[in-house]
Amino acid sequence: MTKNIISVKNLFKTYSTKDIETPVLRDINLEVPEGQFLGIMGKSGAGKSTLMYQIGLLDHPSGGEIILNGMNTENMSTEVRTQMRLNELGYVFQDYALIPELTATENIMIPLLMKGFSMNESKKISTDMLGRVGLAHRTDNKPSQLSGGEQQRVSIARAMAHNPKILFADEPTANLDSASGHSIIQLFKDLHATGQTIVMVTHEEEYVKFCDRIVYLEDGKIVRDNKPHQ
Amino acid sequence: MLPKKSLKQKWLNNLNVLWVGWFLAKKQIIGSNISTTILIIFIMMLTFLNLVVVSGVLVGLIEGGNIANKNQYTGDLIVSTLAGKSSIARTNEIQNTLKQMSGVAVVNTRYFESGRIEANYKTRRDFSELQDTVGTQITGISVVDEEALSGISGFVIEGNFLNPNESGGIVIGANLLKRFSTDFGDAFATLEGVYPGDEVKVTIGEKTKTFIVKGIVDTKVNEVSLRAFITKEDFWRLVDRPELNGNEITVKLSPTTFFTGNDIKNNLVKAGFAPDGKIQTALEAIPDFLNQIRIAFSLLGNVIGAIGIVVASITIFIVIFINAVTRRKYIGIMKGIGISEKSIEISYMFQSVFYASIGGIIGVFVVYVILVPLFAAYPLNFPFSDGILVAPVKGTVFRFFLLLFVTLIAGYIPARKIVKQNTLDSILGR
Numbered sequence: 001m002t003k004n005i006i007s008v009k010n011l012f013k014t015y016s017t018k019d020i021e022t023p024v025l026r027d028i029n030l031e032v033p034e035g036q037f038l039g040i041m042g043k044s045g046a047g048k049s050t051l052m053y054q055i056g057l058l059d060h061p062s063g064g065e066i067i068l069n070g071m072n073t074e075n076m077s078t079e080v081r082t083q084m085r086l087n088e089l090g091y092v093f094q095d096y097a098l099i100p101e102l103t104a105t106e107n108i109m110i111p112l113l114m115k116g117f118s119m120n121e122s123k124k125i126s127t128d129m130l131g132r133v134g135l136a137h138r139t140d141n142k143p144s145q146l147s148g149g150e151q152q153r154v155s156i157a158r159a160m161a162h163n164p165k166i167l168f169a170d171e172p173t174a175n176l177d178s179a180s181g182h183s184i185i186q187l188f189k190d191l192h193a194t195g196q197t198i199v200m201v202t203h204e205e206e207y208v209k210f211c212d213r214i215v216y217l218e219d220g221k222i223v224r225d226n227k228p229h230q
Numbered sequence: 231m232l233p234k235k236s237l238k239q240k241w242l243n244n245l246n247v248l249w250v251g252w253f254l255a256k257k258q259i260i261g262s263n264i265s266t267t268i269l270i271i272f273i274m275m276l277t278f279l280n281l282v283v284v285s286g287v288l289v290g291l292i293e294g295g296n297i298a299n300k301n302q303y304t305g306d307l308i309v310s311t312l313a314g315k316s317s318i319a320r321t322n323e324i325q326n327t328l329k330q331m332s333g334v335a336v337v338n339t340r341y342f343e344s345g346r347i348e349a350n351y352k353t354r355r356d357f358s359e360l361q362d363t364v365g366t367q368i369t370g371i372s373v374v375d376e377e378a379l380s381g382i383s384g385f386v387i388e389g390n391f392l393n394p395n396e397s398g399g400i401v402i403g404a405n406l407l408k409r410f411s412t413d414f415g416d417a418f419a420t421l422e423g424v425y426p427g428d429e430v431k432v433t434i435g436e437k438t439k440t441f442i443v444k445g446i447v448d449t450k451v452n453e454v455s456l457r458a459f460i461t462k463e464d465f466w467r468l469v470d471r472p473e474l475n476g477n478e479i480t481v482k483l484s485p486t487t488f489f490t491g492n493d494i495k496n497n498l499v500k501a502g503f504a505p506d507g508k509i510q511t512a513l514e515a516i517p518d519f520l521n522q523i524r525i526a527f528s529l530l531g532n533v534i535g536a537i538g539i540v541v542a543s544i545t546i547f548i549v550i551f552i553n554a555v556t557r558r559k560y561i562g563i564m565k566g567i568g569i570s571e572k573s574i575e576i577s578y579m580f581q582s583v584f585y586a587s588i589g590g591i592i593g594v595f596v597v598y599v600i601l602v603p604l605f606a607a608y609p610l611n612f613p614f615s616d617g618i619l620v621a622p623v624k625g626t627v628f629r630f631f632l633l634l635f636v637t638l639i640a641g642y643i644p645a646r647k648i649v650k651q652n653t654l655d656s657i658l659g660r
Binding site: 053058059078079082083085086087089090091093097099100101102106110111113114115116158159 | 242243246250253254257258260560564566567568571573
């Protein structure tokens, strides 16, 4: 039996201002087995990105429990959460989130250097990763010199360079044209084929077919969970 | 939970944090706007100069006077007449002892008595008018020894200095002449219209002798510019003093000796000469009010420097704060992908140190290669000294590291403030 790499229990997230409390996630329960390609869908404001940020340790939930790769994240210190993001998780953001003054190679190198790889090792891995996403000729280009699709490929290469247990992608094709979007989804498909666990937030129905499972959110609640072969 | 790290792993991790911080800082500096970088470095350089030069010039005004006092008057050591005595007892023995001491290059003895110089007596027609006279210390010297000690002939501004073997010549200090003493107003009497070649009458006690003015000597040291110099042979023709004792014995040390004025003083005291004269090093002979001014100026310089440091730290704070605020999103992304907060903070601290150290290094260059030689060549013309720039290496190094430390803190605080913000809020720009 495949073990659950993500386990979410009774998760709540509420944004509070002085006068108003806005519940965004309500009592989310979710278990994701290792190697699954999970799609999170829903209308704008349904809470899909918020759910991904909570699971991806980019934000703190208001209540509930998140267990990643067997580790309960509830009482983790900031330092441990940072280490966990560095060692176990990878992120692909909608707007690519590359550091503008660094080249494509250097953007991929930073987390590797942080992990303790040497300069040469980091450079070699980064160059290899750029080759794998079809950008071997763009190693020394800065983000401003790359197209949106190319930037997103660099972002995927950065997210995958340190072999994360879980890859999170927040609307990775939203800012791309159709052809670029398809090539990015193809990259995810290829990664999934190697056994990579992927959690992808998307609102584009055409990419649903690539996911093993789709979770639909509405008003912060899971309203439908299309598990494989259901 | 994640497995606990060993001490070695923690060290390696800390080194890695530093290394990543350095990598990020380097990339940010290289990627930053060149004119902004130059401007920040320029501000840092000016701050450093403000720290070193302002106090250095203020102290230098006094130090210039002290150096002049030593070079032109006291030498490294001076033995002077004790209060209530008319001369230094056992002058010859002291001279001989000093000449035998290792490291002593010149021993010069001055002999003086209060006297009166009268000028323009040949052209004085109306005897109801006051005589053109001035009271001063008539100083008898060995021309050769005085020249070796103070290089006094170099300060002759009109005419020439005395020759060793001539008689009847006098060199008058410029401050005794009206045309050179306008700075002093009517504080004391001066002679009018005395030029080299003129005759003057010198009176000590009951004896009067006529001298030809050979030259006018002018220095910032009043003990020189307010005296009149004649050869010691002429002096003894005017003065009756048993045992031919002197009034000042000055000592110049060899430039290569390891001995100091203090060593020579201690030797003289040990030899039992303390009751015969007042033995002082050059530093001790400086009037106390000058030391007080020196302390006050130094304090003033430090206050101005401290204000400069505060301004520099605010500048760095603003620069780093604006940099960090505009890069808040990227700071959030870096945190999001697992870059430690410390590395990000350190990257900003490295940037601050970079600006301060480059500015400081340029400042050190400007101080020692340009300003110090410039002030030495063209000292500030101050009434009591030729103001130089005093920038001792120890003090300069201290100020350099003070600037680094202050900018380090000023860089850390805003970086910490931004880095501490919620990661997701930073990424999403909320």
